[in-house]
Amino acid sequence: MSIIAPPLSLYIHIPWCVKKCPYCDFNSHAQNGELPVQAYVDALLADLDRDIESFAGAVAGRPLHSIFFGGGTPSLFAPDAIARILDGVGLRLALPDGIEVTLETNPGTVEHGRFDQYLRAGVSRLSFGVQSFDDSKLARLGRIHSASDAERAIRDAQDAGYSNINLDLMYALPEQTLAQALDDVERAISLEPTHLSHYQLTLEPNTLFASRPPPLPDEDSAWDMQDACQERMSVAGFAQYEVSAYAKDSRHSLHNLNYWQFGDYLGIGAGAHGKLTDVDRGTIVRTAKVKLPRSYLERAARDEPAGTLNPVDAAERPFEFMMNALRLNAGVDLRLFVERCGMDSSAIADALRSARKRGWISDDPERIVATELGRRFLNDVIGLFLPDRPGKA
Incomplete structure (x- = not known):
């Protein structure tokens, strides 16, 4: 059977955070001093050049379907750095008009630039890592923003012209009650986002929470929270289309839909993963870049490949x-x-x-x-x- 090429997206990983959260198992690293923004942007574009050359059969002539800046906290990079990355991508790959470009951002004022400048840079969609609107729960999660910070940042983004906004929420938080979980959803809905991501807090290996577990609601309580929150989001017009994703007015995450439908994506940046289909050869490969930012930058400086590839056998x-x-x-x-x-x-x-x-x-x-x-x-x-x-x- 012949493979038919799926849409091609681009994932860009920015690995730094102001502080590592105790539940997080993503490839993220606490900021220590000034970030090497210029060097990292150079490395990202060199990484993209190598992938385009190495996987020419899988990439050549294919326009990008979507772009996603993930982390870490990508909004630690100022709008001019994000603009330079997107300009570089546009010189190398076809960017259709109106392409979905998502930037993950945290609500703390020290963690993002001006939203109107991100919009001018080409970012069309924002994803806020709110997690909760309960300050005591945010403290337990190690977050450095408050509920009022989150509300203010979301309103600022809307005032700047953003109409496509996702809010990340977590439930089954330490000692959380059903009423508290519902209150988080209620406050999120009141801010009129177009998309909600609603995840259960789980204890992932190699995290602080895994080694020192906090008191979490039991399985039945977590299930009750999920059911009640789903019902509330449904009443508010948010249709569930994936296990943890809810969209209003069909504003689905096009980038994530491409993942879930076994689409292709280039992955650049420290720890980024990719999947690429070569129709002529009938092959599918997954790529993985080195995780440590220092190693990633060192390889870029030596003009060396930044990762590995693994075929996906039939x-x-x-x-x-x-x-x-x-x-x-x-x-x-x-x-x-x-x-x-x-x-x-x-x-x-x-x-x-x-x-x-x-x-x-x-x-x-x-x-x-x-x-x-x-x-x-x-x-x-x-x-x-x-x-x-x-x-x-």
Whole structure:
């Protein structure tokens, strides 16, 4: 079967934060002195040049679908640095008019520049890491902003002209009650964002919270919070379209949708990951850049490759595809699996049959959609597609 090229996005990682949060397992590093902004921008563009050259068969002639600045705290970089990155990208790749360009930003006033300047630089969408509107909970999470900081920053961004704004919220926080979780959602809705990301706090390995766990709500309480918050967001017009994503007026995150639909993306920056499809060769590869900012900058200074690549073999593709696609409430067409994995649907027939038998996937033969029960046991559903654990009828 031939692979059909999916949309191509670009992920740009800015690895620094003012302070590392105790729950965070992302590749982020506390700022220590002045940031090497100029050198890092140079390194990013050199990294992009190497990827374009190394993966010419997968990149040449393809316009970008979306751009996402993640971190870390990308808004630690002033608007002129972000503008220089986007200008450099535009010289190397085709940028369609109106392309979605997202910048993650924290609400603290020391962590972002003027929003009107980011807008002029080409950033069309902002994602605020609010997490909670309860100051006591923010302190427990190690955040350095307050609820009033968050509200002020969001209003400032709207006044500057931003109409596409996401707010990140967490629930099942230390000693959080259902009423407190609902209050966070209520205050978020009152700020009129277009998108909400609503995540359960989990204890990730190699984090401070994992080594010294705070008192978290039990599983039943967390589930009650999720159900109640989902209902409140639905009433306010936010439609859930992915496990943790809710959009108003169909303002879905185009960048994240590309991930969930097994799209392609270049990944540049310390710790950035990418996925690229070469249609002519019928290959899919994943890339990973070195994590430490110092090592990343040193390799750039020596004009050396900044990372590694790993082929995604045919046996691994069903699991890789389902790991993201099954997170979508509407699922995906079966033909999307065929087109983006370059495999016949018979390759997953046994796993689908097993999932349907257990009530985890709907009976629609043309679509792959997790049922409500399947969403509750999503890891088990996805596990059916592991290469060493074929589904059984």
